[in-house]
Amino acid sequence: MLRELHLRLPLPQADSPEARLRATAQALHLPPRRIRGLRLLKESIDARQRTICKQLRCLVAVDEPLPAPPPLPTPPAPAPKNAPRVIIVGSGPAGLFAALRCLELGVCPVLLERGKDVSARRFDLRPINCEGRVPTDSNYCFGEGGAGAFSDGKLYTRATKRGDVAEVYRYFVAHGADPVILTDAHPHIGSDKLPRIIQSMRAAIIAAGGEVHFGTRVCALLRSADGSRLLGVRSADGREWQANAVVLATGHSARDIYRMLAEEGLLMESKTFAAGVRIEHPQALIDASLYHLRPGQARPHNLPAARYTLSTTIRERGVHSFCMCPGGFIVPAATENDEVVVNGMSLSRRNSPLANSGFVVTVTPEDTASFAREHGALSGIAWQKQLEQATALAGGGAMKAPAQRVPDFLARRQSITLRTCNYRPGITPYNLWELLPRGICERMAEGLRLFERNIPGFTGEDALLIGTETRTSSPVRIPRTASLQHPQLAGLFPCAEGAGYAGGIVSAAMDGRLCAEAAAAYLHN
Numbered sequence: 078m079l080r081e082l083h084l085r086l087p088l089p090q091a092d093s094p095e096a097r098l099r100a101t102a103q104a105l106h107l108p109p110r111r112i113r114g115l116r117l118l119k120e121s122i123d124a125r126q127r128t129i130c131k132q133l134r135c136l137v138a139v140d141e142p143l144p145a146p147p148p149l150p151t152p153p154a155p156a157p158k159n160a161p162r163v164i165i166v167g168s169g170p171a172g173l174f175a176a177l178r179c180l181e182l183g184v185c186p187v188l189l190e191r192g193k194d195v196s197a198r199r200f201d202l203r204p205i206n207c208e209g210r211v212p213t214d215s216n217y218c219f220g221e222g223g224a225g226a227f228s229d230g231k232l233y234t235r236a237t238k239r240g241d242v243a244e245v246y247r248y249f250v251a252h253g254a255d256p257v258i259l260t261d262a263h264p265h266i267g268s269d270k271l272p273r274i275i276q277s278m279r280a281a282i283i284a285a286g287g288e289v290h291f292g293t294r295v296c297a298l299l300r301s302a303d304g305s306r307l308l309g310v311r312s313a314d315g316r317e318w319q320a321n322a323v324v325l326a327t328g329h330s331a332r333d334i335y336r337m338l339a340e341e342g343l344l345m346e347s348k349t350f351a352a353g354v355r356i357e358h359p360q361a362l363i364d365a366s367l368y369h370l371r372p373g374q375a376r377p378h379n380l381p382a383a384r385y386t387l388s389t390t391i392r393e394r395g396v397h398s399f400c401m402c403p404g405g406f407i408v409p410a411a412t413e414n415d416e417v418v419v420n421g422m423s424l425s426r427r428n429s430p431l432a433n434s435g436f437v438v439t440v441t442p443e444d445t446a447s448f449a450r451e452h453g454a455l456s457g458i459a460w461q462k463q464l465e466q467a468t469a470l471a472g473g474g475a476m477k478a479p480a481q482r483v484p485d486f487l488a489r490r491q492s493i494t495l496r497t498c499n500y501r502p503g504i505t506p507y508n509l510w511e512l513l514p515r516g517i518c519e520r521m522a523e524g525l526r527l528f529e530r531n532i533p534g535f536t537g538e539d540a541l542l543i544g545t546e547t548r549t550s551s552p553v554r555i556p557r558t559a560s561l562q563h564p565q566l567a568g569l570f571p572c573a574e575g576a577g578y579a580g581g582i583v584s585a586a587m588d589g590r591l592c593a594e595a596a597a598a599y600l601h602n
Contacts, residue, residue: 078138078139078140078141079136079137079138079143079144080105080136080137081135081136081137082104082136082137083132083133083134083135084097084101084132084133084134084135085123085132086133087129087130088122088131088377088379088380091130091131091133092131092379094115097115097133097135101115101135112137112138112139113138113139113140113142113143114137114142114143115136115137115138116136116146117133117135117260118134118260119133120132120133120134120260120261120262121261121262122380122381124367124368124369124383127369129368132262147243147247149247149250149251150244151251152281152284152285153180153281153285154285155284155286156180156183156185156285156286157183160184160185161184161185161321161600161601162184162185162187162319162320163179163184163185163187163320163322163596163600164186164187164189164309164310164320164322164323164324165179165186165187165188165189165323166189166295166323166325166327167189167190167191167223167325167326167327167328167331167575168188168190168221168223169222169223169224169225169226169326169573169585170223170582170583171223171324171572171573171574171579171585171586171589172188172190172223172324172326172572172589173188173222173278173282173589174245174586174587174590174593175324175326175572175589175592175593175596176188176282176287177248177278177281178589178590178594178597179287179593179596179597180282180285180286180287182593182597183597184596184600185286185287185288186282186593187288187290187320188287188288188289189290189293189310189312189318190220190221190289190290190291190292191214191219191292191293191331192214192220192221192291192292193215193220193221193291193292194220194291195221195222195226195275195276196272198220198221198222198226198227199227199272201215201220202216202217205217205409205411205476205502206408206409206476206501207501207502209474209475209476209477209502210476211409211411211412211413211414211476213412213413213414214292214294216410216411217410217420218328218330218410218548219328219330219331219412221279221291222272222275223328223585224330224410224420224548225271226268226271226275227268227272227408227422228268228400228420228422231265231400231582232245232249232258232264232265232266232582232583233262233263233264233583234581234582239579239587239588240587240591242583242587243259245583245586245587246264246583247259248278248586249266249274252274252277252278252281253270253274253277254266254274255270255425265423265425265427266425267423267424267425267427268422268424269424269425270425293312293313293314293316294312294333295310295311295313295337296311296312296333297310297311298311298337298341298569299319300341300566304566305565305567306321306567306568307321307322307566307567308320308568309323310323321568321599321600322568322570322596322600323570324570324572324589324592324593324596325571325572325575325576326572326573326575326585326592327575328574328575329548329550329551329575330410330412330548331575332412332462334575335458335553336455338555339453339455342565343555343563344454344555344564345453345454345455345554345555346454346553346554346556347442347445347455347456347457347552347553347554348442348457348553348577349439349442350440350457350549350551350552351395351397351399351435351437351438351439351440351549351550352461352546352549353435353436353438353517353545353546354435354437354521354543354544354545354546355407355421355435355436355542355543355544356433356434356435356436356483356540356541356543357407357431357432357433357499357541358431358432358433358534358535358539358540358541359430359431359539360383360404360429360431360432361376362534362537362539363382363383363385363403363432364382364383365534366383366532366533366534366535367383367384367385367532368383382403382404382427382428382432383432384401384403384432385398385401385531385532386398386401387524387528387531387532389524389527391438391520391523391524392520394438394441394516394520395439396437396438396439396521396523396524397437397524398434398435399435399436399437399549400421400434400549401432401433401434402421402422402427402434403423404424404426404427404428404429404430404432405421405422405423405424405427405429405431406421406423406429406431406433406499406500406501407419407420407421407433407499407543408420408421408422408500408501409476409478409500409501409502410548411465411469411476415466415469416462416465416468416469417465417469417472417476417477417478417479417544417545418465418546418547418548419478419500419543419544419546420435420546420548421433421434421435431498433543435546435549436521436524436525436542436546437546437549438516438517438521438524440457440460440517440552442456444460444514445457445460445552448460454553455553456552457552457553460552461547461548461552464512464513464545464547465545467512468545471505471511471512471544472504472505473505475502476502477502477503477504477505478502478503478505478543478545479504479506479507479512479543479544479545480495480504480541480542480543480544481495481506481508481509481542482495482496482538482540482541482542483525483537483540483541483542484537484538485508486509486521486522486525486542487522487526491506491507491508492506493506495541496539496541498541498543500543504541504543507544509542509544512544513544550580551574551576553577555571555575555577556571557570557571557576557578560595560598561591561595561596562595562599568599570592572588572589572592573585
């Protein structure tokens with residue numbers, strides 16, 4: 078008999094197989110000898126009380142052997158020579174997982190990426206951080222691996238309706254990720270380790286006959302004479318790429334793609350997103366609050382850097398933390414040289430002395446309506462761009478970011494001095510009330526006071542706000558039918574974050590797989 082069981086064990090005992098066996102036998106009222114096997118399915122830290130525990134979800138075999146765990150995916154078989162082709166625009170998680178799924182379904186993927194491969198892309202981060210200069214096609218947002226490659230590699234998602242989340246984790250493990258992500262309730266790979274996993278995925282795609290082309294920025298669609306069917310795409314270097322199906326997986330920062338679709342006369346819709354700042358604290362402050370540590374007490378070595386999730390609603394707008402990076406860094410995520418955008422990332426060890434998180438407020442199409450007459454469905458992008466340009470001016474140039482101590486923000490005064498921040502281009506004192514829309518600032522101020530109740534010190538002298546966080550999600554949705562195609566153009570499959578259907582690495586990967594399946598069905602019909 079197989080049973081699924083939830084256990085809660087104090088931290089010192091939780092990692093002991095003997096303690097887990099005793100607790101399981103006691104919970105099931107059985108002698109230990111009847112338990113033939115015990116497999117951990119999921120674990121998480123429970124620090125709600127002073128005695129810190131682990132919550133364990135286990136599969137228990139009683140009176141019978143434990144079955145083997147689900148196997149890891151194997152490399153796809155080579156595509157047949159006459160296999161139909163699908164063009165995949167973008168090699169972020171959606172594009173990579175779509176390409177792997179296409180090969181499994183007997184379709185040959187042609188992956189077109191505007192940026193560089195993930196190894197070469199690393200060198201383009203230096204001019205951003207050290208010179209304040211953005212290589213516009215290869216940066217923190219563009220290039221192999223997408224925005225997630227050098228922005229943390231967090232895998233946690235609530236988007237379970239698109240498919241099997243665990244299957245996505247198994248793909249990552251098959252390509253070199255630590256198997257701990259299969260059982261961690263908040264799995265994380267780290268920006269130092271994710272690149273080699275991406276390289277392994279690319280190698281598998283090429284080995285099976287798929288194509289990967291870097292430095293290939295798509296600028297036009299090729300359509301049938303009546304305009305109703307897609308025949309391929311044209312890249313900026315003049316090359317034409319022929320295929321009857323195109324998966325558009327370009328991410329939420331490829332604004333030129335939205336403009337291309339608008340010029341093609343294809344429907345798009347404004348949607349809700351969020352904007353605000355990054356908030357940074359000493360990691361020790363977060364640890365002390367969430368792990369109930371005494372003043373000066375170090376975090377126990379067997380506890381990870383503490384993380385938080387905070388959320389509330391203030392006057393019909395969400396105010397929440399976003400992409401929290403324990404032991405992390407703040408990075409410049411701009412894609413053009415006249416803007417400043419901040420984001421967060423962590424390495425696998427999460428050992429930076431500082432923690433940061435997005436601290437953002439919901440922005441609706443109603444808030445961006447003043448841009449709608451000129452920009453239509455792209456009004457949210459115009460709103461973002463204006464704020465990002467204003468942020469660059471407030472920072473003083475060279476990718477420096479405007480910043481303010483939280484107590485000064487609450488008092489609506491500019492900070493005279495700022496503590497050291499790990500945002501490498503540097504920060505400049507600035508009153509964020511003069512930069513962000515008043516409605517966002519007012520809600521942020523109320524939210525900060527509320528969150529102080531959850532984490533004492535959240536609004537203290539060591540808390541720093543760095544502007545601005547604008548790329549939380551796409552302000553645009555590209556509509557699609559039940560067959561996942563654009564309603565006006567057969568063969569075009571808008572996909573993942575850039576199309577408004579995902580929010581993070583795992584949900585993008587799952588949507589990429591779904592679009593690959595839809596494209597394969599379309600081509601085989």
